[in-house]
Amino acid sequence: MKEYIQNLLTGIVSSLKNENILSADTQIRIMVENTKDKAHGDFASNIAMMLARPMKKNPREIAELLISRIPANDKISRVEIAGPGFINFFANKAFIENQVNDMLKDPLLGVRPLRTPETVVIDYSSPNVAKEMAVHHIRSTVIGDAVVRILEFLGNRVIRANHIGDWGTQFGMLIACLEKKEEEHASSLELSDLEAFYREAKKYYDEDPQFAEKARKYVVKLQSGDEYCREMWQKLVKITMDQNQEIYRRLNISLTEKDVMGESLYNPMLKPLVDDLISRNLAKEDQGAIVVYLDNFKDKDGNPRGVIVRKSDGGFLYTTTDIACTKYRVEHFGANRIIVFADSRQHEHLLMAWDIAKMAGYLPENVLTEHGSFGMMLGKDGKPFKTRSGGTVKLKEFLDEAENRAATLMSDRNNNLSPEEKSKVIHTVAMGAVKYADLSKNRTTDYIFDWDNMLTFDGNTAPYLQYAYSRVQSIFRKTDAIPGKISISAPEEEDLLLKFTKFNEVVNSAAEKAMPHLLCTYLYELAGLFMKFYESCPITKQEVPDNIKTSRLAISECTAKILKTGLGLLGIETLERM
């Protein structure tokens, strides 16, 4: 609809140019927007105001001219000039009805896949090996996974890249500690508490010189590909990722073992990469280290900023890894777009790594690199979100608390659910609420996390959306009638239908910007309009005529389909009853 109006206006403008009413070299951007106020119609354009200057005429006069050239059509019922020269378009009800009737038959609900699908690498979650996932990993994991689903829905080839922290000097002591534990408990190796294991390793390393010596030896052996050390290291990776996989399962995150592409993957590429930079004079030696100087970044004296890609001891840094990683994603996957979901502190680092990759020709200009940046999670007091004792909140315990709180809220409700259903509801509502709390926010700044705000089930929350869905399902349980052809019989219905037709636009826009909150806002508004419809338009009651009943059932069905699909794109499940 919006595109139709846009094309219409584009055609009129070019005909004005052909007739020399408008100078041919006039460049204007034709904008059609959704109106905020019903009095302004359904769509509006400011084109007459934009043409006022080049045509040297009053905007309202221009608007008249444009309107007189709109051909007869079945999509627009009425056009008005308003205010300083806005053109307001009113959609034809019958056209909207048809569009929604078609949507209901379409598995994609009117969403049109991209004309040219892209290969998109999405780097997200990225937990560390030998550590438990902490609450701060939730942002990257949840937002990244939603963007994955949205882009796939639109037909893109999406590569999930779980860039785990599986490399570094700490692995020497971890291997030595694992070995020690295996010797002590040969049969049953218990490593459920990775934090304790890490602390233990550190303690031995600090207090036992023999252990420390062995640890240092193991680092070197691991890096030179020693089979025993590699095996032990792989064991650590597996133990960690098995635990993380359990978290992913609980949170309904689509990552699998196959998506693990840790830092170690790029290890063999580092030396050739730095050699390449040196041989092409892009990197220079300085005080024993190999440095790349970037004109786009200044150091404290205003000179090009130096980034070390190889230490004076020959070791590599994480910038080197990220350059190699970018190169790999372009060469190996043929990425058109790379999105890294990492916290905002990494912003400058990522820009520098990409700058170097571009400079070296590893990253072509037409490949988009984006930082899906976000801030820290703060408590209600505005300080970093911590446990009462000031420690890091483990993600597992955080999810446990979400379920406990959801269970408490559930216990106040009077419903007839079986114990199995009840626990399913608690789980689904809790995980939905936790994920939605992250997904519905746009800010790249830090954000305040508040249990009460998230689990009150009011306002823009997942439970509200889930409730709207299960409300529809309950209608269908109460009637034998089946949805029929939609025909608008109340203003609440018209508002809802118009909202339906914007699903396509919203999904595409969320994909383009890698911002799931746009979809959240839409679904919340959709659910709100449905609630209003539900309050004021009886559906299955006796006095409702059959044609209206079946139409309203179809409207309910369409709401449910969009809610289920939309929440599915966010990785949030729906419930038939709650």
Next chain:
RNA sequence: GCACCCUUAGCUCAGGUGGAUAGAGCAACCGCCUUCUAAGCGGUCGGUCAAAGGUUCGAGUCCUUUAGGGUGCGCCA
């Protein structure tokens, strides 16, 4: 010192490429359940969009400056 990000109602947040009277939820107060799930709906209250300039028909949005907050700045990741 240099750079990047941020500042919207008492609180938590929305406000695509500049558009018409800046929107929700919470909190506070007032209504609506013999009627499809009240985990809902309606209403009232609440704002110098951090401040000052500039660009233009028009600025929360773009530019400059200032204040306040956050983050990052060569051999950790």
